[in-house]
Amino acid sequence: MKAMLQAQHVKKVFGQKGNVFTALDDIDLEIKEGEFVGVMGPSGSGKTTLLNILSTIDQPTAGSIFIDGSRIDNLKEDQLSSFRRNKLGFIFQDYNLLDTLTIEENIVLPLALAKVSAKEIDRRVKNIAHKIGIEEILAKFPYQVSGGQKQRTAASRAIIAGPSLIFADEPTGALDSKSATALLQSLSQLNEREHATIMMVTHDAFAASFCSRVLFIKDGAMFTELVKGQTSRKDYFQKILDVLSALGGGMDDLI
Amino acid sequence: MTLFSIARKNIKRNFYNYFLYFASMIFSIVIFFTFVSLQYNDQVAEASTMKISTAFKGASIVLIIFVGIFIWYSNAFFTRRRKKEVALYSLLGVRKRQIGKMLFYENFVMGLFALIIGVVLGTLLSKFFVMLLMKMMGFAVDVAFMISGKAILETVIVFAIIILITSFEGYRLIYRFKLIDLFHAEKKGESAPKASVFAALLAIIFLAAGYFISTQTLTSKLWLSNILMTALIILASVTLGTFLLFRSLTIYMIKLSKKNRSQYYKGINIIGTSQLLYRIKGNARILTIIALLSAVTLCAIGTSYSMFYNAKQLSNAMNPFSYAYISQGKPLDQKVHGIINHQSDHQPASLYSTKVIKQEINIDWDKAPNGYFMDRKRSTFLSNSAFNQLAKTLGQKGSLHLKGDAAVALDNQYSKTFSPHYRGKTLDIKTNDGREKLHFVGFKDYNVINSNLAGFPVVVSDQLFQKLVRSGQVQTIKQWQVKNDTDSAELTKRLASILPKKAEFTDFYRPYKDMMAGNGMLMFLGAFLGLVFLLATGSIIYFKQLTEAAADKERYDILKKIGVTKKEIRHSIAKQMLFIFSMPLGIGILHSAFALSALSDLMGRNILAPVLISMGVYTVIYIMYYFLTVNSYFKLVTQGK
Incomplete structure (x- = not known):
């Protein structure tokens, strides 16, 4: 399997002279095509910083990043924008839906930006809405639907353009447990059936247990990783909890 | 640390944030002060023959209302941006009363500084404006620099009141909102507007009705029944129509454009489209105001500029010759000749003598309302050949060949609305064999004899003229055409002093000068108010869009x-703004076009050129606001991370 994302010696330093804080220190990681990778770590460990850098929203201080074979850490702003649009999908904790658009319009946004024909757009929306189970709410506005539905809308928007890589930043953070489970099931189905490559940052061990591999970060450096392999989800969940307790610090808000 | 010093520090530290508000306050004060000082300027008062104070008083009341609204609006914009800051003070436990006081002081201190700066700037500018006004009125006067105590007093009083009111509004801010509202200055989840077909139809009906009435001539039944009422009906129906148009028709149009999926789903x-739809409901009122303000401004500028533009032409039509008088015998004619030929500035000068018959006439044509013939009871008859000669001299086309009792009227003020339709009318005159009937076969819309001297000039056939000559006393009208008659004060004065009253001396210069002075002032007022309106209009859209940018x-x-x-973001913003800016401008221009075409009918003149120029200037400045807004909007939404 080819590597979808490669990060080498990634370093991120915040602040100016005299008052510097190293958020990420020499991180190496690789995500293969079709993987569903979780990133966990205590508060302040740098997991969101890592996601922002890998997803081109932020730039690293040092190191190099390759996504789908092309180097992205030295691209210009407008090039990055088109790269994000064409290659990446995003799911954020606070949904980031546009409240001026209907659910359907929110979903088609990436396709519209890519100037896909209206006919093709309609076909793909139907297809995805069916898969994610949001067909009935397509004509509604974001403020008219529940948090779970909003997040599934965001997930639909993230995958509709067929991105190489989907980034999810605490996607279940604002959801109740039932909606969270439904969303995670949708994501893992996408991963299994469509071979979507997903990287998800979470501090929720239950959410992480849906991944095929979980990376643990502590104080800006890689701590360990846990591969699901053939273990059942329940056992995997237990293993994740064990690692987290070994990690310690700031993880008392586990579940 | 006193509240006063906190307020002072607040201003000092956030000066940039305060700048917009501060600048608009200073702008208002400068404008108002300049205007009031013009009103109290002795030189301006001396120069104008018209009652200057009435025109200026009226204009200054309009200005007060306008400036008040403008400051109120920018104050509202300014306080909205500060809600979070106020909420923070409240959260930290500062008492409401104290916060209120602080906001009050802040606004008051700013107002005070703005007032001082405004008056100083205004004093400097007023000299420039006096010069401009004098020039427009056609006077070459050395303008002295002067400070008017009265103007300062009036400005201070007016703005002290406005500042006090807005300061009090600031004080009330903290009492008007709950803490939670202050943190969420913009409420979320505004429902999508519904397009009502009924309202859209109503908009079209109201506008069409307003336009229809305005295109009716003033002599039609609609107008004659009650002029004021009809004008009010037009105003109301156009206002309502405009509002409904923005409220429903635009929504309808945007929704329609959404239906076109392949266009809607393109990039x-x-x-942009959904953003416009989302905002249009809240924008309907402001777009209406902008459209109506634009229309009013365009009408004001268009009207005053048309007057100014046509002044020379009008004077020429009224008095085609530099001088005209009824000959009082050879010695006096020679004296006049001597005086004119003595003036080297006004050479070459040429004399035209015309034999005419003057007669009292009695016209009772109906359809000539409003005393059209009041000053035309005296008719001047001239022969066909004399007319042809004079018309040729004046460069007018079309010579006449009248036979028998045919006649042609000369009416330089001809207006379709007010003037009688001459063709087919008859007139009784006295000849040597008793009374005779003249038959009008038409009219010319220019004069060949200076108007005041001529009364109601009628051209008759040469044969008929001979008959008239035998019956009455023939008079000779001497008409002079001199060079530089627009600048002939001295010569005119000398001629007027030697010619007796019964010579009925009329000149081009004096009516022209009076008209220039009156129209110049009107033009100045129109342009001044127009500019103020335009700047305020632009600023209102600008503020409104920037408020939205912050929310977006x-x-x-x-x-x-x-x-x-x-x-792409910039492109989308530019498109949205284009819609927001062009709609009210387009509607405003349309409104004013109807109003001005009615005016053109009324004046009986073609005012296309000055109106187009006014619209062009207005549009250019308006477009500059467009670019400014797009730029600021873009910067605001893309700045930061």
Whole structure:
């Protein structure tokens, strides 16, 4: 399997002279095509910083990043924008839906930006809405639907353009447990059936247990990783909890 | 640390944030002060023959209302941006009363400084404006620099009141809102507007009705029944129509454009269109105001400029010759000749003598309302050949060949609305064999004899003229055409002093000068108020759009995250703003076009050129506001991370 994302010696330093804080220190990681990778770590460990850098929203201080074979850490702003649009999908904790658009319009946004024909757009929306189970709410506005539905809308928007890589930043953070489970099931189905490559940052061990591999970060450096392999989800969940307790610090808000 | 010093520090530290508000306050004060000082300027008062104070008083009341609204609006914009700051004070436990006082002091201190700066700037500017006004009125006067105590007093009083009111509004801010509201200055989840077909139809009906009535001539039944009422009906129906238009028809149009999926789903269109739809409801009122303000401004500028533009032409039509008088015998004619030929500035000068018959006439034609013939009871008859000669001299086309009792009227003020339709009318005159009937076969819309001297000039056939000559006393009208008659004060004065009253001396110069002075002032007032209105109009849209930009920032952040380039964002903003700016401008121009065409009918003159120039100037300045707004909007939503 080819590597979808490669990060080498990634370093991120915040602040100016005299008052510097190293958020990420020499991180190496690789995500293969079709993987569903979780990133966990205590508060302040740098997991969101890592996601922002890998997803081109932020730039690293040092190191190099390759996504789908092309180097992205030295691209210009407008090039990055088109790269994000064409290659990446995003799911954020606070949904980031546009409240001026209907659910359907929110979903088609990436396709519209890519100037896909209206006919093709309609076909793909139907297809995805069916898969994610949001067909009935397509004509509604974001403020008219529940948090779970909003997040599934965001997930639909993230995958509709067929991105190489989907980034999810605490996607279940604002959801109740039932909606969270439904969303995670949708994501893992996408991963299994469509071979979507997903990287998800979470501090929720239950959410992480849906991944095929979980990376643990502590104080800006890689701590360990846990591969699901053939273990059942329940056992995997237990293993994740064990690692987290070994990690310690700031993880008392586990579940 | 006193509250006063906190307020003072607040201003000092956030000066940039305060700048917009501060600048608009200073602007208002400068404008008002300049205007009032013009009103109290002795030189201006001396120069104008018209009652200057009435015109200026009226204009200054309009200005007060306008400036008041403008400051109120920018104050509202300014306080909205500070809600979070106020909420923070409240959260930290500062008492409401104290916060209120602080806001009050802040506004008051700013107002005070603005007043001082405004008056100083205004004093400097007023000299420039006096010069401009004098020039427009056609006077070459050395303008002295002067400070008017009265003007300062009046400005201070007016703005002290406005500042006190807005300061009190600031004080009330903290009492008007709950803490939670202050943190969420913009409420979320505004429902999507519904397009009502009924309202859209109503908009079209109201506008069509207003336009229809305005195109009716003044002599039609609609107008004659009650002029004021009809004008009010037009105003109301156009206002209502405009509002409904923005409220429903635009929504309808945007929704329609959404239906066209392949266009709607093309690139960034989807964002711009939905954004417009989302905002249009809240914008309907402001777009209406902008459209109506534009219309009023355009009418004011268009009217005053048309007057100014046509002054020379009008004077020429009224008095085609530099001088005209009824000959009082050879010695006096020679004296006049001597005086004119003595003036080297006014050479070459040429004399035209015309034999005419003057007669009292009695016209009872109906359809000539409003005393059209009041000053035309005296008719001047001239022969066909004399007319042809004079018309040729004046460069007018079309010579006459009248036979028998045919006659042609000369009416330089001809207006379709008010003037009688001459063709087919008859007139009784006295000849040597008793009374005779003249038959009018038409009219000419220019004069060949200076109007005041001529009364109601009628051209008759040469044969008939001979008959008239035998019956009455023939008079000779001497008409002079001199060079530089627009600048002939001295010569005119000398001639007027030697010619007796019964010579009925009329000149081109004096009526022209009076008209220039009156129209110049009107033009100045129109341009001044127009400019103020335009600047305020532009600023209102600007403020409104920037308020929205602040609220929309989040949305653009999302777009950036999912990969919309800055270029696309700028493009989308430019498109949205184009819609917001062009709609009211287009409607405003349309409104004013109807109003001005009615005016053109009324004046009986073609005012296309000055109106187009006014509209062009207005549009250019308006477009500059457009670019400014797009730029600021873009910066606001893309700045930061």
